[in-house]
Amino acid sequence: MVTFLLERTAPLSQEEAWRRLTEWPRHGEVVPLTRVTVVPPGPTAEGTLVVARSGIGPLAFDDPMEVMVWRPPTEGVSGLCRLEKRGRVVKGWAELEVHPGPGGRARVIWREELGVRLLPGLLLGTAARSVFGSALNRLLRGT
Template sequence: MANILLERTAPLPLDEAWRRITQWGRHGEVVPLTRVDVVPPEPTRPGTLVVARSGLGPLSFADPMEVTVWQPPREGAPGMCRLEKRGRVVLGWAELEVRPGPGGRTRVVWREEIRIRPLPSLFDGVVRRSSRYVFGRALNRLLRSP
C-alpha cells in the first residue's frame, strides 16, 4: 500500500475550507478524466457512497468510497471525514481534516492509504508519487476556487 500525506494552509475559515474539500462533485472537476457520483446526493453522512469513475472507455474503473466518519467542524473545533475504499480495483482509505492553523488560517490535511489491486507492492512508489501529484493539484484547486 502507498501512504500519502498532503498538508496545506489556506486563508479560509474552517467551515469554508471544509465545504470546498467535501463537495464531492467538485473532485471530478479537478481530477483529470474523473466523474464523481454521490448516493444519496445530499447531505453527506456516514453511509454516503462517493463513486469516482476514472479513465477513458474500456480503460476506466470505479473507485467507490463509503463515508464512515463525518464530523464537520463546529465552533472552531476541527472537522474530519473518513472514506473507506470499497472497489474491486482501488483499496484503502482517505481522511480529510480541517483544523485551525496559524494566523487565523485553516490547516487542511489529506491522508490516504491506497492500493491498486492488480499491482504488486513493487509499484507502491509509483502509485505514491503519482497520487501525491494528482491529489495535491486537486487539493490546491479545491481550496482556491469557491
C-alpha cells in the first residue's frame, strides 16, 4: 500500500471545484484507459458505488468504490467525500476535500491509500502520483 497527498489551489468557487471533482464519469475522461459508472445513477450520496474500469480487454479490472462520507461544501464550510475501495485487485481509500482558499479560490486536497495486487509499492506510488496529479489538474481545469 502507498499513501499519497495532492494539493491544489484553483481559481474556482468551492462549489464549482466540488462539482468538477465529483462528476464521476469525468474521471474516466481524464484517467487513461478508464471508464467510470455510478450505481445507482443520479445524485451521489452515502452508499453510492463508483466503479472505475481500467485496462484493455481481458486485462481490464474494476475498482469499485463506495461513498462512505458525502458532505458537499457550503458557504465557507469545507466539503469532504470519502470513498472505500471494495475490489479484489485495488484496495484502500480516497478522500477528496474542498476548502475555502485565499481570495475566494478553492483549496483542494486529494488523499489516497492505494494498493494494487502484484504491483510493488515504489512503482505504484510513483505512477499514482503522476496519473492522479494529472487527472486532478484536468478535472479542475474542466478539460
